[in-house]
Amino acid sequence: MLSQIRAAATLLGxxxxxxxxxxxxxxxxxxxxxxxxxxxxxxxxxxxxAVGSSLIGQPFTQDGYLQPRPSAAGSGYDGSASSxxxxxxxxxxxxxRLTTDGEAMSQATGAALLPADxxxxxxxxxxxxxxxxxxxxxxxxxxxxxxxPAESVKRIIAxxxxxxxxxxxxEPRVNVLAVNLALDAAAPKAxxxxxxxxxxxxxxxxxxxx
Numbered sequence: 001m002l003s004q005i006r007a008a009a010t011l012l013g014x015x016x017x018x019x020x021x022x023x024x025x026x027x028x029x030x031x032x033x034x035x036x037x038x039x040x041x042x043x044x045x046x047x048x049x050a051v052g053s054s055l056i057g058q059p060f061t062q063d064g065y066l067q068p069r070p071s072a073a074g075s076g077y078d079g080s081a082s083s084x085x086x087x088x089x090x091x092x093x094x095x096x097r098l099t100t101d102g103e104a105m106s107q108a109t110g111a112a113l114l115p116a117d118x119x120x121x122x123x124x125x126x127x128x129x130x131x132x133x134x135x136x137x138x139x140x141x142x143x144x145x146x147x148x149p150a151e152s153v154k155r156i157i158a159x160x161x162x163x164x165x166x167x168x169x170x171e172p173r174v175n176v177l178a179v180n181l182a183l184d185a186a187a188p189k190a191x192x193x194x195x196x197x198x199x200x201x202x203x204x205x206x207x208x209x210x
Contacts, residue, residue, distance in 0.1 A: 044178070046184075054177060055128055056079060057071065057127050057129075058176075058177065059076050059077045060180055062145070063142070063145035064145035064146045064183065065142070065180045066135060066179045067138060067176075069122060070119065072121045072125045073125025076125075081125075082124045082125055084124070084125060098119050098120070101119045114134075115134045117130055117134050129162075129175055130174050132157075135174045135179070142183065156186060157174055160175050
């Protein structure tokens, strides 16, 4: 009996050290060496300061910025409260919000038909990307606010667009943070008398870049 307990305890100790300590440390070291940016959260820096992550969305509300899709994470893009609305397709509350947000977005962009992600939230509430169609209907508003030609805004959006993964998986997507940083570089002032900056990093990306 004691020999069996000893064998079990020995095995537990070995596996605890191997899988609970050595393996995680080895994987962390390999990830840091081979995929440093991804291993540290895919942080995006400007002037040496982390302003967000390319994998986690954040709110942009000024007219001169590409705006992300709606978020149900906390009060909006709260990294500590990632979630969707959990409202059923038959929910009257959901229908009311979609109608209200759709009317506001149509008024702001002049678009009669809106892409789905212009009014719907993602499952995480932290989606960093929007569809090219949603970005397209925001071009005129952004160009007007920044005093840029519409073609320049379209070019910046195109540069921030990623195609399907491996050419077949998913859909083309536009990274909101990448586009907005490029817009700031092209025309620093998005609103008269202000020098806007991207929103502060969420709780998940608050650590400074290495």
